[in-house]
Amino acid sequence: MRSWGRVAQPIHLAAGLYWRDEAPELLREGAKNPNGLLAIGLGRSYGDSGLNPDGAAILTTALDRLLAFDPATGVVRAEAGISLAALLEFLVPRGFFLPVTPGSQFVTLGGAVANDVHGKNHHGAGTFGCWVRAIGLRRSDGGAHTLRPGDGDGLFAATIGGLGLTGLIEWVEFLALPVRSAVMNAQTIPFATLAEFFLLSEQSDSAWPYTVSWIDCFAAGGAGRGLFSRADHAPSGRLAAVSPAPRISVPRAAPDFVLGSAVMRGFNRLYYAAGRRAARRAPGVRRVSYRPFFYPLDAIGHWNLLYGKRGFYQYQSVVPAAVAAPATAEMLKQIAIAGEGSFLAVLKTFGPRVSPGLLSFPREGTTLALDFPNRGATTLALLARLDDVVREAGGRLYPAKDARVPAKMFREGYPALETFATHVDPHFSSAFWRRIKA
Amino acid sequence: MTAIRESRRVIMLGAASAVAAATARLYAAEGADLLLVARNAGRMEILAADLALRGAASVKTAVCDFGAVAAEDVFPMFNQFVASLGGVDHVVLAYGVLGEQAEAERDPALADAVFQINFCSPALWCLAAAAVLERQNSGAMVVLGSVAGDRGRRSNYIYGATKSGLATLVQGIAHRLGPRGPRAVIVKPGPIDTPMTQGMTKGGPMWASAESVAAIVRRAAERGGVVVYAPARWRWIMLIIRALPSAIFHRTKL
Numbered sequence: 001m002r003s004w005g006r007v008a009q010p011i012h013l014a015a016g017l018y019w020r021d022e023a024p025e026l027l028r029e030g031a032k033n034p035n036g037l038l039a040i041g042l043g044r045s046y047g048d049s050g051l052n053p054d055g056a057a058i059l060t061t062a063l064d065r066l067l068a069f070d071p072a073t074g075v076v077r078a079e080a081g082i083s084l085a086a087l088l089e090f091l092v093p094r095g096f097f098l099p100v101t102p103g104s105q106f107v108t109l110g111g112a113v114a115n116d117v118h119g120k121n122h123h124g125a126g127t128f129g130c131w132v133r134a135i136g137l138r139r140s141d142g143g144a145h146t147l148r149p150g151d152g153d154g155l156f157a158a159t160i161g162g163l164g165l166t167g168l169i170e171w172v173e174f175l176a177l178p179v180r181s182a183v184m185n186a187q188t189i190p191f192a193t194l195a196e197f198f199l200l201s202e203q204s205d206s207a208w209p210y211t212v213s214w215i216d217c218f219a220a221g222g223a224g225r226g227l228f229s230r231a232d233h234a235p236s237g238r239l240a241a242v243s244p245a246p247r248i249s250v251p252r253a254a255p256d257f258v259l260g261s262a263v264m265r266g267f268n269r270l271y272y273a274a275g276r277r278a279a280r281r282a283p284g285v286r287r288v289s290y291r292p293f294f295y296p297l298d299a300i301g302h303w304n305l306l307y308g309k310r311g312f313y314q315y316q317s318v319v320p321a322a323v324a325a326p327a328t329a330e331m332l333k334q335i336a337i338a339g340e341g342s343f344l345a346v347l348k349t350f351g352p353r354v355s356p357g358l359l360s361f362p363r364e365g366t367t368l369a370l371d372f373p374n375r376g377a378t379t380l381a382l383l384a385r386l387d388d389v390v391r392e393a394g395g396r397l398y399p400a401k402d403a404r405v406p407a408k409m410f411r412e413g414y415p416a417l418e419t420f421a422t423h424v425d426p427h428f429s430s431a432f433w434r435r436i437k438a
Numbered sequence: 439m440t441a442i443r444e445s446r447r448v449i450m451l452g453a454a455s456a457v458a459a460a461t462a463r464l465y466a467a468e469g470a471d472l473l474l475v476a477r478n479a480g481r482m483e484i485l486a487a488d489l490a491l492r493g494a495a496s497v498k499t500a501v502c503d504f505g506a507v508a509a510e511d512v513f514p515m516f517n518q519f520v521a522s523l524g525g526v527d528h529v530v531l532a533y534g535v536l537g538e539q540a541e542a543e544r545d546p547a548l549a550d551a552v553f554q555i556n557f558c559s560p561a562l563w564c565l566a567a568a569a570v571l572e573r574q575n576s577g578a579m580v581v582l583g584s585v586a587g588d589r590g591r592r593s594n595y596i597y598g599a600t601k602s603g604l605a606t607l608v609q610g611i612a613h614r615l616g617p618r619g620p621r622a623v624i625v626k627p628g629p630i631d632t633p634m635t636q637g638m639t640k641g642g643p644m645w646a647s648a649e650s651v652a653a654i655v656r657r658a659a660e661r662g663g664v665v666v667y668a669p670a671r672w673r674w675i676m677l678i679i680r681a682l683p684s685a686i687f688h689r690t691k692l
Contacts, residue, residue: 015636016633016636018456018633019478019481019484020484021478021480021481062456062633065484065485065487065488066487066488066491066492067484067487067488068487068491069491090491090492
């Protein structure tokens with residue numbers, strides 16, 4: 001079994017969970033494993049938070065039934081293994097959308113909660129966890145708990161963003177967002193410097209619910225040119241779900257030249273030029289389907305294979321607003337000096353809404369997400385230099401994307417870690433957790 | 439494909455099986471009236487709620503332990519199911535067990551359990567469904583078989599024999615129902631990623647998802663031949679496997 005980053009391929013003792021009535025027995029069996037157990041959904045976490053090497057794994061994707069839906073309020077309750085793609089296929093024709101969505105719809109509802117995922121609307125809507133009204137959690141002692149926001153025992157706050165370590169999430173109830181069409185009104189604005197990005201972000205975040213930027217980290221000296229996109233759900237249009245099936249698929253791990261920096265540099269240059277040309281030709285707002293807007297990479301099945309046999313590292317940081325501009329510039333500079341860079345570097349401003357989870361990643365500030373092909377020591381050395389910038393700025397990294405953060409840095413970034421640890425199910429574990437808690 | 443299909447009244451025998459559950463979702467999305475029949479009441483309630491939310495016009499459930507129904511009770515029970523639904527358009531029969539081949543070879547009680555639940559029981563329900571379809575001169579029954587029934591092989595011939603028997607029975611029913619009007623279909627999937635195959639190494643070109651087989655089951659209920667492979671390439675694979683001379687076949691470890 002591998003995570004999306006494909007750096008490691010550890011052995012698991014895996015069992016499928018098809019019905020909730022089987023959970024107590026599976027948990028009892030899994031708990032006997034000295035490395036404990038972990039629920040695994042669609043495996044889209046990049047690093048090792050969704051892996052439990054030499055331990056037990058409960059595969060949850062067959063647990064995908066809808067349990068309740070109220071069309072008047074948009075309250076949905078579903079089993080945790082359902083994918084966001086399946087939820088959208090249900091919700092969109094009924095006039096609703098996910099309240100918050102990450103950049104892939106091929107993640108499970110349970111995974112969205114366990115990683116307290118965020119999206120392009122974080123500046124207004126906060127994280128997915130902000131919209132969760134209840135969680136059905138099964139612990140390895142067999143106990144079934146219904147967790148709600150504000151519960152005094154703290155288990156809700158530990159489970160939101162809790163990386164699946166507080167027990168098995170069996171079902172989730174959340175509030176869906178009413179929409180009047182499946183279409184997005186979107187606008188793309190090229191920017192030449194980081195300063196322009198911060199200005200655009202400031203101007204856009206109050207009027208546009210969705211904002212995100214792609215940046216070209218190969219541009220001269222890490223200048224920070226890129227494409228700023230902002231969008232809203234269109235007030236009218238069809239309410240039809242778009243098929244989530246990928247259009248093309250990468251058949252096997254790509255040869256190394258694909259991820260050579262010349263190719264990536266060329267790709268970034270062309271992508272920027274194409275975006276700028278399109279924005280000049282049609283500078284206004286255009287109507288696009290929700291799928292290419294939210295999930296552009298879902299159109300390419302197994303895009304992670306483009307990074308070749310050795311896989312890749314994701315690196316997503318958030319730094320506080322006060323130091324966001326210099327810290328982001330410094331990170332881009334370090335990347336430029338190293339001559340590394342990624343196909344898709346993403347920059348976004350997080351809003352002030354407090355994440356509900358003890359280990360939730362988002363906090364007010366600026367987040368930068370990068371991916372780097374795994375070139376071994378040189379890649380790790382660059383990531384360590386980026387760590388220095390993030391630490392200096394008082395920032396932190398996203399565990400869903402991490403495979404290598406030093407434990408000390410993680411603890412500094414997450415002051416609630418010790419409180420969180422008291423809620424971890426004694427028989428649940430992951431490679432990430434063993435690395436961090438040590 | 440017709441743009442608007444009249445909504446169907448469907449009886450799902452073994453409704454909690456992965457293929458049946460996935461097929462039921464396709465019917466639900468069309469606004470069908472469903473009657474789910476399975477052993478586990480709690481699981482059926484979960485399925486019923488899901489299917490109702492997905493658009494089924496109505497979802498009824500009936501608890502039935504197929505292995506424990508006496509032969510003389512099958513026809514009256516089936517007629518009762520039809521009556522509770524106000525008539526029937528499609529019957530999907532999808533229950534069965536894989537069994538442990540090696541253990542069943544040594545223990546006749548285990549072999550007998552596989553024969554009972556995979557052949558003796560479903561054969562009677564097929565006859566009950568055939569009688570109703572014949573009487574009303576319309577409708578379709580789709581029965582889940584397996585490519586394992588096409589040629590006995592050492593790793594699963596006890597299971598395979600039951601599916602072979604079921605296929606022959608359904609072919610006979612199709613013959614009896616004649617070229618027009620009601621239809622009987624045996625769908626033969628290859629290995630599917632479901633609870634039945636838990637513990638096997640999955641993935642690769644031979645494996646199908648319950649959803650993809652369900653789409654074939656759903657289509658087979660509307661049109662097509664008596665024997666349907668799922669996915670279709672199994673027809674050609676099994677043609678070759680059946681044609682292999684024993685002298686060669688017996689050297690394989692399939």
